[in-house]
Amino acid sequence: MKSKKWGTMLLAGVLAVSGIFGLAGDKRAEAAASIATSIRKVSVSGRTYSVQTVIVPKGTKAALGLAQGQVGQTQSFASIITSSKATAAINGAFFNSYGGPADPYGTLISKGQIVHTGYYGTSIGFEKDGTVRMDSLRAKITGKVVSRPDKAGKSKTSTWYATFVNRTPEAGQNVVLMYNSARGARVGFSGGTAVTVRQNKVVQKAANANTAIPSDGYVLVYHGSEQNNAGRFEVGSTVEMNIAYQNAANQTIPWDDVVTSVGAGPRLVKDGKVSLDAKGEGFNDPKILTASGARSGIAIMPDGSVMLATIGGATMNQWAQVMQKMGAKQAMNLDGGASSALYANGRVLTGAGRALSNTLVFGQWVSME
Incomplete structure (x- = not known):
């Protein structure tokens, strides 16, 4: 236990003015080069999808990028990236985007502290030593x-x-x-x-x-x-x-050393096999259960690296199959639709259609403490 569509040019301009591209030039260029991007063609259900991916090497720092640094606020994807000095970023947990407080729905951990709790779905957690976990965190x-x-x-x-x-x-x-x-x-x-x-x-x-x-x-x-x-x-x-950190079956799970975590879901892949039970994880929205839409997701690869990915026009079942075909060992869905957003190495790869509540950011300069 523990007590605890902005265009690419616009974003590049914002980052350059803020000094993001000018800090420790050689080292930053080296870090950017280690985070690789690609568009992968994956065929499932008789359709070929173009999947935008970012591979983040094992051990890269991960942090929670909160809008305006607080829970319950919203901010542009570009601004969150600027303030976090991220080399890569993806949108995170679902949140209330239809009026009222922009509260998230999933469990969020930032700098080792629980900053929001949710009781459904799947979470991904990062420890300081590079260990990445995925479970039904409660x-x-x-x-x-x-x-x-x-x-x-x-x-x-x-x-x-x-x-x-x-x-x-x-x-x-x-x-x-x-x-x-x-x-x-x-x-x-x-x-x-x-x-x-x-x-x-x-x-x-x-x-x-x-x-x-x-x-x-x-x-x-x-x-x-x-x-x-x-x-x-x-x-x-x-x-x-x-x-107390437990899973959906009320079993204790080793999350005491997790310093960054985002809860969304549903789970897509478990131990290399498609594993999808959205209703069982507490989801009832047709957008998750049956509809097609823009998706964001995150996966733990067999070598310990992390894959960030976005796709358009996929059902959750198709999304799970795509993740499995791309070699994910563990994978989960993140918030999608207009929230779907992806960034790496100074470029917006998928532009968010609205201001966001929270993101996952990666890079050697992000703060985990």
């Missing part, structure tokens, strides 16, 4: 709160849990929400009871009026009927938090 956040000693020197211990991390609740929803600095300066809404924790101590409990999030702690918002459980906390109480 992060469970629980903890204990110990009251201050009474006059007799006795303390009361209670348990707590968080339903979601950095997500805006729906009206009338009965949930416990945790907000950390990845959300920004404030939780982003009013309502419920907010418990502010700094350095493992409760420093405030009050009605939530867009509560400020401390840089050295987090805020728990008890919403709806869950407000009854906010009584377990009082100012001065000591709070302990634990994170």
Whole structure:
């Protein structure tokens, strides 16, 4: 456990002005050359697809590129690339792009910290040493709160849990929400009871009026009927938090050392074979189950390298077959449609049709800490 269509020319101009192409010239050119791009022709179901691919060598740093550096915001693909100094990038998790807060849906880990939780689909995770994992990640956040000693020197211990991390609740929803600095300066809404924790101590409990999030702690918002459980906390109480990483079968999985992760799905390939069960992973949208569309995906190759790929007009079943034919050992789907976007070595290979919430970025200059 662990406590924790912009054109190519336009993008190149933005990056050049910002100094991305001019930093450590020889080393940057060497890094760019090691990330290879190609368009591959793959035939499945009687149709030949042109698949845009990027191969990222094993051990290349991977980080979460959050729009405006926060969860729940949007930003152009070009701007996210510029701010992250990425050599390669692809769009990441599904998010709310049809009005309201642009909250993601999948589990996201950034710099070793959970910055959003989701309870469906498949996730890909990257460790500092280059290890890449893919599983049905379900992060469970629980903890204990110990009251201050009474006059007799006795303390009361209670348990707590968080339903979601950095997500805006729906009206009338009965949930416990945790907000950390990845959300920004404030939780982003009013309502419920907010418990502010700094350095493992409760420093405030009050009605939530867009509560400020401390840089050295987090805020728990008890919403709806869950407000009854906010009584377990009082100012001065000591709070302990634990994170358990499990798969969809509630089995413990070794994700404690993962520093970057994106959850989307469904799974496409497992151990070199097509493995697709979208409904079983919690997907009900026809866009995922039956329709054709633009797709983005990510794969772990047999040699440990990572393949980023985009394709147009494919069903999920066709997408899985394409990934398998391209030699993927493990592969999963990412957000698609207008969100589908791919970049490498100074060029936009697939242009996003809208502003994005989050991306996966790669390069020796991206920050994982």
